Amino acid sequence: MEEIKEIAAISDPGEIGRKNHNRADRFVILVANIAAWLFPILMLAICAQVVLRGIGMNQAWLDDLQWWLYGAAVLVGVGYAVTTNSHVRVDILYDHFPQDKKSRIDIFALGWLFLPFIILCWDVTLGYAIQSIGADEGSSSPNGLHNLWILKSFVNISFIFVGIACWAAIYRSLRTQGRSALWQQMLAALPATFFLINLTIYYCLWVIIWLTSPAGTRGRQIGRHAVFDEVEIGVYEFTYTVVAALILTPIIILTLRALDQRRQTLR
Numbered sequence: 001m002e003e004i005k006e007i008a009a010i011s012d013p014g015e016i017g018r019k020n021h022n023r024a025d026r027f028v029i030l031v032a033n034i035a036a037w038l039f040p041i042l043m044l045a046i047c048a049q050v051v052l053r054g055i056g057m058n059q060a061w062l063d064d065l066q067w068w069l070y071g072a073a074v075l076v077g078v079g080y081a082v083t084t085n086s087h088v089r090v091d092i093l094y095d096h097f098p099q100d101k102k103s104r105i106d107i108f109a110l111g112w113l114f115l116p117f118i119i120l121c122w123d124v125t126l127g128y129a130i131q132s133i134g135a136d137e138g139s140s141s142p143n144g145l146h147n148l149w150i151l152k153s154f155v156n157i158s159f160i161f162v163g164i165a166c167w168a169a170i171y172r173s174l175r176t177q178g179r180s181a182l183w184q185q186m187l188a189a190l191p192a193t194f195f196l197i198n199l200t201i202y203y204c205l206w207v208i209i210w211l212t213s214p215a216g217t218r219g220r221q222i223g224r225h226a227v228f229d230e231v232e233i234g235v236y237e238f239t240y241t242v243v244a245a246l247i248l249t250p251i252i253i254l255t256l257r258a259l260d261q262r263r264q265t266l267r
Contacts, residue, residue: 013084020175024168025083031161032080038073042066064145071151075158079165082110103173110173111189115166119195122159129156166192183256190249197252198245202228205241 014029021029049062081087085106094102129152131137138146170189174180179188186193209222230237238246 013086014080016084020172021083022168022172024164025172028079028083028161028165028168032076032083035073035076038069042069042073045069060139060141060143061145064139064141068145068151072154072158075155076161079158079162082114082162082165082169085169100177103176106173107170107188110166111170112191115163115170115189115192116195118159118163118166119192119199122156122163123199125152125156125159129153181256181260183253183260186253186256193253194245194249197249198241201244201248202241 014033045062045065049059049066052059052062091105094105097105129149132149132152135149137148137152138144139148167185167189171180171185174184174188205225205227206222209225209227210217210219213222227240230239231243233243
């Protein structure tokens with residue numbers, strides 16, 4: 001039985017460290033295993049297009065389908081790689097570090113470097129997805145795959161999927177160090193926490209202004225509202241939402257820490 005488990009672990013990285021996986025980890029692996037079936041479908045689409053093009057029956061929609069399948073599979077694969085730690089590493093020293101040091105490196109790399117980038121990608125691609133849906137965007141080719149908004153929306157959603165994988169991996173690494181409280185997770189991923197709070201403030205204000213504005217008010221007009229103006233602090237300029245996030249982030253973390261300590265005291 002142990003040999004079977006070892007073989008399964010080698011062939012499926014999702015089985016490595018399964019006993020330490022949380023629900024979010026298993027969710028990421030389940031979705032990724034389903035998405036993996038897109039690759040054989042992609043192979044069939046490529047082979048079919050090669051044959052059809054060779055006999056003079058080129059199909060533009062097959063070209064588009066290849067990009068759709070490849071993009072979807074790769075984006076889901078990023079989350080899988082984060083969860084299973086199967087991404088390519090350039091750190092030749094990492095494998096020789098003790099587990100505690102590996103965990104600290106993973107927390108810093110995910111919470112301070114990668115997850116903030118993923119959050120920014122989600123924010124940037126949200127506008128593209130909304131515009132594509134509004135325009136009912138299709139293929140540039142008359143015979144191509146239309147409803148391109150589906151793919152652009154998926155790209156935006158996929159960054160949420162990768163974000164879940166990152167946060168779950170951070171939580172798992174913290175547990176190995178005996179730290180798993182919410183405030184500890186937020187502190188471990190401080191830049192990502194700040195970005196999330198900033199975006200929450202921004203989009204809450206945006207929705208409130210949109211709901212209270214006259215009919216026909218466009219997104220650009222909402223973006224020029226006074227609440228999104230900038231304030232000068234020394235030689236730097238910050239938007240009001242960023243200033244609010246800078247103030248709220250430590251307040252929220254400290255409040256959660258106090259509540260956690262009180263809960264432990266009551267026990």
